[in-house]
Amino acid sequence: MSTQTTGFNNRDAVWQSLQHGEQDWDLVVVGGGIIGAGILREAARRGQKTLLVEQRDFAWGTSSRSSKMVHGGLRYISHGDIRLTKDSLRERERLLREAPGLIERMGYHFTLRKGQFPGRIPFSILLWLYDTLAGIKNHRYFNKASFASHYQGLNMDGVTGAMYYTDTVTDDARLVLRVLQEAINAGGVALNYSCAQSLVKRDGHVAGVVLQDVESGVHVEVRCKAVINATGAWADRLRNEVNPEKRIRPLRGSHLVLSRHRLPVTDSLSLFHPVDKRPVFVFPWEGTTVVGTTDLDHREEVDQEASINTQELNYLMRIVQAMFPDHNITTDDIISTWSGVRPVIGSDSGTDPSKERRDHAVWVDNGLVTVSGGKLTTFRLIALDALNAAAPALGGLTVQEPSDAIFRVPALSVDQMDTPDKPWAQRMIGRYGDHARQLLQESSDAERQLIGDTQFCLAECRWAARHEAVLHLDDLLLRRTRLGSLLQRGGEALFPALESICMEELHWDTARWQAEVARYREIWRKHYYLPSD
């Protein structure tokens, strides 16, 4: 069996070399979300010696808590922002082509109601333009009867029909991991649980970061030619060391995860909330039905993990109960929740959160490049913008938009995977690239069985524990896999099997396992379940 390493599991060695000052870094990227990962990828492939540091786990921030839609952005086109829509659609189609199995097309039904804007004709024109910009033709009108047949028990009062179109859906945390894997393959280095505590300055100019190993408490000064602050909702913090301006308005969005047996949907349903007329999506995701999102100012400390509050829970339950009255959905049907904080480049706190623009910004202050805002879909373009801003410090690096792929096309094909389930084989290649076959080979038959209604298996847990820089149980259940969000009670039925895997792969003893279970239960109960307020 040929074995390849992923390059994620050299954390101790990298920390050793940092302490001995053995490496000369060109670039340090702070933040291990999708934007940081994209920058690491783009810098490494241009031969820049680049280190990415993430204070918690990879994708721990907003990039594991989005609505999972790699979308062109109908709202941009409806605001007349054709350029942003066009860029987003081009990136969306590119990602679909390059990472099938990780990014999948999903149908959307937008309900039409009497007297509601946009009605059928303007909506059709909008969708024609949307599809034309993407180079596809996937939209159509459904009359009331054919629309009703798609959604069992949907309240059709006032509904005149629906517009159908397509966008795409992903597993955001795995998208970050796949981009990081590409970056590491190109020579980049990524460290989780490593916090950039402050900036190092030489003659007032940013020349590095003071880094803390969050696990051991060790500090080290890392010097480099350029620092990019890609910390999303945290961006003001490092930036305020060189510029006091506050630009980030943190907006929270929360989602409910329901059993698909209680609320089955095969496409995404877009509904206008009866209270404030905001669109709320009810969509299938990883064997469950997800409802979201809310959109409100996040007034808590950003370092505290975000959680849904009672107001948001009631808001989302209200639309589910109003639109699916016969399903009698109650909070007992909620498997889990998640909340994320959107780094919106704020105008002022008086503006309605849903009217704030969602594009990104790049600032340069005394050599520190800060990038924030934007969305998953355009991560590559945002990364290129940030790298461009750092180019003078990197010796005039040329940052033209590359014509080659974001993801190398895996040499592995579905036929080479040892499974008759071809769609699942594609899913595994989308997520693990050329490692997908090795992942299956390193596990037992029993570990390759799918878990519950999900498409995940224990083989992925073993692989992640062995190869993907898992430091805590929550890394494994909430980001490397999403089992903690998809199974009842945070997936605790898997604990006996996971205990063996963690003992074998991570060399945890019983005391460590119990401490990890206690930590995980606390995180899950406070931040991935029902509100405690």
Ligand SMILES: Cc1cc2nc3c(=O)[nH]c(=O)nc-3n(C[C@H](O)[C@H](O)[C@H](O)COP(=O)(O)OP(=O)(O)OC[C@H]3O[C@@H](n4cnc5c(N)ncnc54)[C@H](O)[C@@H]3O)c2cc1C
């Ligand atoms: C509810 C919600 C729904 C969304 N839905 C969608 C969607 O469907 N489609 C879409 O395209 N976009 C969506 N978005 C937007 C998208 O998720 C974000 O724009 C994107 O994830 C931001 O990525 P990022 O890398 O900038 O930030 P993050 O993912 O938050 O990464 C920043 C990282 O920096 C780390 N960090 C902070 N300070 C330090 C430090 N000092 N040292 C080291 N590390 C540090 C943090 O821990 C964090 O992990 C949504 C956002 C929200 C909130």
